Amino acid sequence: MTASEPPAAERRRRLAAAGLVLGPPLFMLGEVVHHQVDTRPVLAAALACLGLYLWIAGILGIVHLLRPDADRLGLLGGAAALLGAIAVSNIMVIQLVFALVDQKVESYPELIRDIFNYVLFVTYLFGPVFPAALAVLAGGLLWQRIFPTWITVTFLSGALTFPVGRVGGVPLILHVTDFLLAVGAMAMGWQLWKRAELWNGPPERPADR
Numbered sequence: 001m002t003a004s005e006p007p008a009a010e011r012r013r014r015l016a017a018a019g020l021v022l023g024p025p026l027f028m029l030g031e032v033v034h035h036q037v038d039t040r041p042v043l044a045a046a047l048a049c050l051g052l053y054l055w056i057a058g059i060l061g062i063v064h065l066l067r068p069d070a071d072r073l074g075l076l077g078g079a080a081a082l083l084g085a086i087a088v089s090n091i092m093v094i095q096l097v098f099a100l101v102d103q104k105v106e107s108y109p110e111l112i113r114d115i116f117n118y119v120l121f122v123t124y125l126f127g128p129v130f131p132a133a134l135a136v137l138a139g140g141l142l143w144q145r146i147f148p149t150w151i152t153v154t155f156l157s158g159a160l161t162f163p164v165g166r167v168g169g170v171p172l173i174l175h176v177t178d179f180l181l182a183v184g185a186m187a188m189g190w191q192l193w194k195r196a197e198l199w200n201g202p203p204e205r206p207a208d209r
Contacts, residue, residue, distance in 0.1 A: 005196045013192060013199040016061020019054045020189030027051030028178035030092070035171040048092045052085045058185060059085070059137070065198060066140045080133035088130050131162035134181070146198060147188055155184025 005013075030048030033040050063078035138156035141147055158181030165174025192198055 005200050009200055010196065012064075013061070013196060015057050016064070016199075017058075017189040017193035019057030019059075019061065020185045020192065021058075022189075023051045023053070023055030023058055024178070024182040024185040025051070027055060028175070028182045031178055032175060034092075035174070045092045048088075052088060052092075055185075056082060056085055058189060059134075061192065061199075062137050062141065062188075065146050065192075066137070066144060076133075076136060078133070078137065080129050081137065083129050083133075085130055088127055128163055131159045134159035134162070138184075141188075147191055151184055151187040151191070153184075154180055155188065158182075158184055 027048050028051070030044050030046070030051055033047060034044035059078055059081045135156060138152055138159055141152045142149070142156070146152075158177050158179070161173070161177040162181065165171065165177055
């Protein structure tokens with residue numbers, strides 16, 4: 001905390017930073033467990049949903065950083081990211097239900113399967129909003145030059161490629177995109193944890209360093 005930083009502002013800054021540092025890696029770990037350890041669906045869903053929960057704190061922090069010049073962009077991206085995070089968490093829960101049902105019985109009524117497929121389809125309609133919103137936020141960060149360019153570009157690359165592995169069903173690509181997002185977000189969180197001026201004053205436009 002700097003001499004001029006109010007304690008409440010420090011708490012909010014540190015919470016947002018912790019969300020960026022912890023959320024994306026936990027989400028990535030949940031995805032790894034989901035695709036590589038078929039016998040742990042509960043653990044996979046729990047890790048992914050906890051990661052999304054923490055990630056929301058980081059997203060709200062990014063919205064704060066984008067004021068005042070990019071306030072509309074930040075609010076648009078932040079609101080969409082929250083909607084997308086809810087959709088992604090719903091997808092994880094529905095996949096968990098599928099996995100648990102398949103473990104307990106060899107078959108179950110087609111009506112139940114159809115209901116789950118319908119709910120999953122509707123949820124998937126909003127799922128792509130999440131990476132799109134992250135890309136919008138990254139664009140705002142690039143425009144404001146709040147973080148060193150390599151950090152924001154890494155995060156943006158993960159956001160833009162986020163749907164690729166999921167739509168194509170290729171776990172390796174999925175893990176790479178999650179890794180890019182995690183690295184970018186963790187670097188942002190570390191910068192935010194160390195640099196109170198990012199949170200409390202007009203956003204800097206630092207040169208790459």
